[in-house]
Amino acid sequence: MGNPSFSRILQTLRPDLVIYDYFRPRPSTxxxxxxxxxAVEFLTSGAAPLSYVYHMFNKPDVEFPFPELPSSLSFKELEGKYIDYLPTVTMKKTIAIGPLVQQNVDGDKNLEILQWLGTKDELSTVFVSFGSESFLSKEEREEIAHGLELSGVNFVWIVRFPTGERIVVEEALPVGFLKRIEERGMVVDGWAPQAQILAHSSIGGFVSHCGWNSILESLNFGVPIIAVPMNNDQPVNAKLVEEVGVGLEVRRNDQNKRIDRDNIAQVIKKVVKDESGVDVRMKAREFSEIIRMKGERDIDGLVDELVQLCNEG
Structure with missing residues (x-):
């Protein structure tokens, strides 16, 4: 049975179409x-994990046809085989709509972060951010800090703490860290304009938790990824980053799953400035070009499908 309140809304408005997300599938349908x-379900994650989950639910006794399961982004150039497989386990028509990312980054050019980035050489700096819902432990913060210091690469690091925790940034980082990196590093407490930063010419890498939006934005601007996944789908997304060649993952210790400063420094240097990272940098730029060339083509196709669906209804 559907939700009475939602049912009354439908009865009153009589819309031509209902688009619902993962959190409200059954009642809306x-x-x-x-x-x-x-009714159309809008799936905000990619086809690979979705096809895996639906397969395990609908075909639990059948081996999943793609055992490597790298992960997903919602356009064929990255996950075509998963997009093609998804309808067979959902029994529904599936339409890839392309990466939904912010294109207009013409914001406030006077922000201190952007002014600071303007003093750095092209592709010389990494942007470090772990999203709005993933928070580093004290130990992880210290390893990230030392890794950035050891890398010798410029950086902008967005440090966030869980809501309600009153922590002074200086006290959350290794003693003397801010003083030692004051010429080549900037630490920001709280929010920062991620799209504007990634679009800046001085950014040559993104130290990321591999959240969905972050990967899309990074590839949109052609920025290679230094993957430090935390939880949820992030470890799977990090595998995709490596599989398609647009970044490298910082390996955790096999025994305790901790990140290590030396590994962090090594991957940052390889992705941003070492000769051995040229292919990764080139591949990230290639995907940016793919996204640019696709433009709104996939969205236009979706609109045509929705109009046809409404007419049939």
């Missing part, structure tokens, strides 16, 4: 069908 309104 039931309510829409009751009023003969077409």
């Amino acid at each position: 039931a309510d829409a069908l009751e009023y003969k309104i077409p």
Whole structure:
């Protein structure tokens, strides 16, 4: 049975189409069908983990056909085989709509971060951010800090703490760290304009937790990824980053799963400035060009499909 409140909304508005996300699948479908309104599920993650989950649910006794399961981004150039497989386990038509990323980054050019980046050489700096929902432990912060210091690479590091925790940045980092890196590093407490930073000409790498939006934005601007996954789908996304050649993952210790400063420094240097990282840098730029060339082509195709669905309804 659907949700009574949502059902009343449908009855009052009588929309031509219902688009719902993962958090409200069943009620929305039931309510829409009751009023003969077409319903479309909008899946915000990629086809690979989705095809795996649906396969395990609908075909638990059948081996998944892609055992490597790298992960996903929602366009064919990265995960075509998973997009093609998804309809066979969902029994529904699937449409890839391309990477949904912010294109307009013409924000406030006077921000201190952007002014500071303007003093650095092209592709000489890494952007370090672990998203708004992943928080480093004290030990992880210290390893990241030492890794950045050992790398010798310029950096902008966005440090965040869980809501309610009153922590002074200076006290959260190794003693003397801010003083030692004051010429080539900038540490920001809280929010920062991620898209604007990634679009800046001085950015040559992104130390990321490999959240979905972060990967999309990084590839949109042709920035290679230094992957430090934390939880949820991030470890799987990090495997994709390596598989398609747009970044490298910082390996954790096999026994205790901890990150190590030396590994962090090594991967940063390889991705940003070493000769051995040329292929990674080139591949990231190639994907940026793919995204630019695709433009809104996939979205236009989706609009045509939705119009046809409404007309049929």
